[in-house]
Amino acid sequence: MATLEIHDLHVTVEADNATKEILKGVDLTVKQGETHAIMGPNGSGKSTLAYSLAGHPKYTITGGTVTLDGEDVLEMSVDERARAGLFLAMQYPVEVPGVSVSNFLRTSATAIRGEAPKLRTWVKEVKETMERLSMDPAFAERNVNEGFSGGEKKRHEILQLELLKPKIAILDETDSGLDVDALRVVSEGVNRVRETGEVGTLLITHYTRILRYIKPDFVHVFSGGRIVESGGAELADKLENEGYEAYTTKGGVSA
Amino acid sequence: MAEAQSIPVGSTTAGAVAVAAESTVATRMSAPPSFDVADFPVPHGREEEWRFTPLERLRGLHDGTAIATGDGVKVAIGTPEGVTVETVGRDDARLGKAGTPVDRVAAQAYSSFEKASVVTVPKETVLTEPIRIVVHGEGGVAYGHQVVELGAFAEAVVVIDHTGDAVLAANVDYILGDGAKLTVVSVQDWDDKAVHVGQHNALIGRDATFKSFVVTFGGDLVRLHPRVAYAGPGGEAELFGLYFTDAGQHQEHRLLVDHNVPHCKSNAIYKGALQGEGAHAVWIGDVLIEATAEGTDTYEMNRNLVLTDGARVDSVPNLEIETGEIVGAGHASATGRFDDEQLFYLMARGIPADDARRLVVRGFFAELVQQIGVADIQERLLEKIDAELEASV
Known part of the structure; x- marks a missing residue:
């Protein structure tokens, strides 16, 4: 069973000619089949955690370990992490002009699966997955994220999640900027992947809204660059009612 | 992509929109256009039109010392049925109709060729196969002149391939009759040492459509002047270009669209990628909307993708408008590094x-x-x- 283990992770970022520590000792274990929600106020370091796990060059790991099934993730390049089974659904997916969605998906699937998917079954697989996400087939011929609406970008991220079948999926504020219909469609996509039981999900969010559609097994409150409280789904209800104030005022990073 | 995210040292993106009575596009050339090389002084490198070009790498094309060797290039022309190809003398009336040389090397080419080639697509002839012109460098020095003429309502695609090694100065004239449609793809796929300089003049008839692709991969130095003028209203020009400038290469494209009659369109998009020490791309985009050219619609854009350190781009869009009665006029230039x-x-x-x-x-x-x-x-x-x-x- 695939396991992502984060131990005492410290991360800094360079900003305004100064080095700033964003993550200050994160401990978290995510197992295949589990869903963890990480909730926290703006500026608490949630997205830094997501991007650090994916290997974004902007972030410097200054301490701690991250392993996937015992393999040292921090030693891997960005593409190696993805091929090892890590997937990051981004909050702000990047436009890639001139590269069509269909070409991108196939190139990516070929890299992840280690061989080019058979064309006939692949076309069918993409088409059906797109249909389930209520995506127009013409979408496949557009350039990656170019001119996509906020909702289209998030559907495109979840389309990749469904096609690439990672071991660990990190969803960075996938719910932000979505209307209720889009949120439902996107959540259904995530749930289809979860129902296979083969993915561990790390759901990063500011709001409890998405948790009505995606039921977490664990909820962690993130503040000041570390997890300050962990619990079950009921912790989300508490946050819904009381907000983050209790966590930001007791010594965390103020948003 | 990576718009002005980082502009390498030396890059100029100085766009200028001038509303002027006197054309700076014309006056910033150091001499008026002429067919006679003697009308142009030998450039010394500080002239506006030469300041980006390494003269010492022109192998004498600019100062009269490059003498045709007779084994410069081999030209082969493959044509579909209905097209005529003629080899003509210097006195043929069709030569030079589409435009006049604007710099010394173009004038040198016009003053030096012995025979010219004229490809004619008769009126109302619609070709289904491209006309293929293969210019293969044989290692010598050559001067040439090529004319492609389409009669009224004729439609054709012309592909011109440049390969091998040569020192070549050659001009091309495209003459489009009323309602004609011409697509030209000129590929500069030279060997590493080749030098190629030329002026491409398109004269676009009433309601005619000209589409040009200038594709430059090879050569030590390539410097081309794609130029457009209109013979009647309703003409459309699309000028597309792409270049891939490697270490040590100098690739220069100097466009001019002269909106000299009303209700014409032009759209220019040139894109380049550069990599390696000493890779140098130059793009000049001059668009002139004359006082008579009411209803003009024009746009020009240059994009450069700098893949490594050590490469340099000079990109200078220039739009000059002498009438306000136009549909649209715009330009853009961006040079960026690879987007992380x-x-x-x-x-x-x-x-x-x-x-x-x-x-x-x-x-x-x-x-x-x-x-x-x-x-x-x-x-x-x-x-x-x-x-x-x-x-x-």
């Missing part, structure tokens, strides 16, 4: 860095190549781009 966020996004989907880079550069050019509309030519160019990328990135 794009790279991260693709790599985060398992795609290795080199493949990701290739995908992005290919995509950068593919947008433009897709505009050609001739499948086998598009495929060939994409294959060529892939080969350039395989060899380098």
Whole structure:
């Protein structure tokens, strides 16, 4: 069973000619089949955690370990992490002009699966997955994220999640900027992947809204660059009612 | 992509919109246009039109010391049925009709060729196969002149391939009759040492459509002047270009669109990728909207993707408007480095860095190549781009 283990992770970022520590000792274990929600106020370091796990060059790991099934993730390049089974659904997916969605998906699937998917079954697989996400087939011929609406970008991220079948999926504020219909469609996509039981999900969010559609097994409150409280789904209800104030005022990073 | 994210040292993106009574486009050339090389002083390198060009690498084309060797280039022309090809003397009335040389090397070419080639597509003839002109450098010095003339309502695609090694100064005239449609793809796929300088003049008839693709991969120094003027209202010009400038190469494209009659359109998009020490691309985009050219609609754009340190881009769009009664006029220029966020996004989907880079550069050019509309030519160019990328990135 695939396991992502984060131990005492410290991360800094360079900003305004100064080095700033964003993550200050994160401990978290995510197992295949589990869903963890990480909730926290703006500026608490949630997205830094997501991007650090994916290997974004902007972030410097200054301490701690991250392993996937015992393999040292921090030693891997960005593409190696993805091929090892890590997937990051981004909050702000990047436009890639001139590269069509269909070409991108196939190139990516070929890299992840280690061989080019058979064309006939692949076309069918993409088409059906797109249909389930209520995506127009013409979408496949557009350039990656170019001119996509906020909702289209998030559907495109979840389309990749469904096609690439990672071991660990990190969803960075996938719910932000979505209307209720889009949120439902996107959540259904995530749930289809979860129902296979083969993915561990790390759901990063500011709001409890998405948790009505995606039921977490664990909820962690993130503040000041570390997890300050962990619990079950009921912790989300508490946050819904009381907000983050209790966590930001007791010594965390103020948003 | 990476718009002005980082502009390498030396890059100029100084766009200028001038509303002036006197044309600076005309006056910033050091001499008026002429067919006679003697009317142009030998450039010394500080003239506006020569300041980006390394004169010492022109191998004497600019100062009269490059003497034709007789074994400069071999030209082969393949034509579909209905097209005539003639080899004519210097006195043929069709020569020089589309435009007058604007600098000394273009005038040198016009003053030096012995025989010219005239390809004619008769009126109302619609070709289904391209006309293919192959110019192969045999290692010598050559001067040439090529005319492609389309009669009224004729339609044709012309592909001009330049390969091998040569020191070549040659001009091309495209003459489009009323309602004619011409697509030209000129590929500069020279060997590393070749020097190629020339002026491409298009004279666009009433309601005619001219579409040009200038594709420059090779050569030590390539300097081309694609120029457009209109013979009647309703004409349309699309000027597309792509260049892949490697270490040590100088590739210069100097466009001019002269909106001299009313209700014409022009759209210019040139894109380049540069890599390696001493790679130098120059793009000059001059658009002149004369006082008579009411109803003009024009746009020009240059994009450069700098893949490594040590490369330099000079990009100078220049729009000059002498009448306010126009539909639209715009220009844009951006020079950026490879976008790390794009790279991260693709790599985060398992795609290795080199493949990701290739995908992005290919995509950068593919947008433009897709505009050609001739499948086998598009495929060939994409294959060529892939080969350039395989060899380098």
